[in-house]
Amino acid sequence: MGDLRSYSPSYLRGWGGLSAAHNSMARFNIDNPAALGNIGGSIFDFAANGNVVLMKSNSSSGAFGYSAPEYMSLAIPLKRMKAGLAFGLQSFTRNNYNITQNNDSSDVNAASYNTYVGQGGTYKVFMASGMKLKNFSFGLKANYVFGTMNYVSTLVFPDSINGYNSLKHGDKTLGDFLFEGGLQYKIKLKSERHLDLGICGNLQTNLNATQDLLFERFLNNGLVNDTVYNVSGVKGVLIYPMQYRAGILYTRDNKFSVGAQFSSSAWSNYSSFGEKDSVTNTWKISSGLEWIPNAKSMDGYFNRVSYRFGIYSGINYVSLNGKSLTENGITLGFGFPIRHSSSELNLNFDISKIGSLNTNNFQEYYFRGTFAFSLNDFWFIKRKYD
Structure with missing residues (x-):
């Protein structure tokens, strides 16, 4: 599948990605469609991210980075129905790696190296709808998944005159x-205080796909010696596993929120064209908080900024040599209000460690940054007085 993109909207990533239970009048929760029943105005969102990855084993190390747009969406309230409707384009998976592995040998003619290159990605065009009935909300999100993932691997014997290299x-x-x-339930407490419960996810799904395959042998002079097989348009199925996220969130409106979330997915059921991969079932526990010093401040801008912090811990979906990889991280974020409105610029950071040199002989450090802006319909209202 490649590198899986984050489920949560940008404004939640700074405090652990607590998307299952969160809902708001001024923010669109792209992960749980049930939250659409709570929006109070039209909301346009755009997000882009940048990533730096540091990889290390006991014998080698490497680094790479990339950046890309992540999602764009428009949410519209249907106030008479206490519902909301949303459309958008969202990044789903991404391939972006170039790895070289040296295979040393005392025999010069047997020394070789492997290269592994991945490019491309997949996207989701979606339509979502959510409705609120008293304190209960429910929603559905329909995605059309499309895109192409490219994989190239080579085995080269650089010092062998007659060695058969392969591609x-x-x-x-x-x-x-x-x-x-998704489902959400709101428990009203004291004035401006409430407790939100939520769950969202998907059932196991068979995604139809086509595959092109080419396997060649070539000599060091670059000439192709033999095409072992070359087929195109092979139809098959990619089994995308069941996943869910469940959370709880305590909120004092326009002041602070604190919560926790549990996520799980059955990646051991994943397969592509009948072939299993080195993946395993996952789980993750996240917690975080958001704090606004004084949302109604007229003269202190930074009193109206949202400050966010979160932590998470769990098991990554990739397994290595039959062993699972732990994943632990911290998040930090800021929501900068635009004028005196509910529109805002979001800046979030996520630092995580995957794997362990002691347990897996491998570890990765991920540094992710997300920039996003969210404009609600109040932004487009022409003010008579400024």
């Missing part, structure tokens, strides 16, 4: 529907 090239193209759903 494998594969393209997988997805084009099918994926449905997600």
Whole structure:
């Protein structure tokens, strides 16, 4: 599948990505469609991210980075129905790696190296709807998943005159529907205080795909000696696993929120064209908080800024040599209000460690930054007095 993109909207990533239970009048929760029943105005969102990855084993190390747009969406309230409707484009998975592995040998002619290159990605065009009935909200999100993932691997014997080098090239193209759903329940406490419960996710889904495969042998002079096979348009299925996220959130309106979330996915059921991969079931526990010093301040801008912090710990979906990889991280974020409105610029950071040199002989450090802006319909109202 490649590198999976974050489920949570940008404004939640700074405090642990607590998307299952969160809802707001001025913010669109792209992960749980049930939250659409609570929006109070039209909301346009755009987000982009940048990533730096440091990889290390007991024998080697490497680093790479990339950046890309992440999602764009428009949410519209249907006030008479106490419901909301949303449309958008969202990054789903991304391939972006280039790895070289040296295979040393005392025999010069047997020394070799492997290269592994991945490019491309997949996206989701979605339509979502949510409705609120008293304190209960429910929603459904329909995604059309599309895109192509490219994989190239080579085995080269650089010092062998007659050695047969090999190249494998594969393209997988997805084009099918994926449905997600969510539920939320609000418990009203004292004035401006409430407790929110939520769950969202998807059932296991078979995604139709096509595959092109090419396997060649070539000599060091670059000439192709033999095409072992070359097929295109092979139809198959990618089994995307069941996943869910459940959370709880305590909020004092326009002041602070604090909560926790549990996430799980059955990646051991994943397969692509009948082939299993080195993936395992996952779980993650997240917690975080958001604090606004004084949301109604007229003269102190930074009193109206949202300050966010979160932590998480769990098991990554990738396994290495049959062993799971732990994943632990911290998050930090800021929501900068635009004028005296509910529109805001969001800046979030996520630092995580995956794996362990002692347990897995491998570890990764991820540094992720997300920039986003959210404009609600109050932004577009022409003010008579400024």
